Amino acid sequence: MDYSYDEDLDELCPVCGDKVSGYHYGLLTCESCKGFFKRTVQNNKHYTCTESQSCKIDKTQRKRCPFCRFQKCLTVGMRLEGARRAGLHP
């Protein structure tokens, strides 16, 4: 099978606004957020927000607050169980 996703990949990551690299954990996200989400889940990381848990997450500031970034990942619909279904999306 040949996946021609070029046009779909013009979309932007719902978490940080970077260019998406494909479907990760249930939706289109960028490579960076995919890796971040994976590390967070696999290492069972717990973050703390030093602000009011409402930090703005974008391409340039996404590393500043992992807590808010992870919250945003969940808010936009990234799912933990998606990790086990890699490759099964239509």
Ligand SMILES: [Zn+2]
């Ligand atoms: Zn992203």
Ligand SMILES: [Zn+2]
């Ligand atoms: Zn924060």
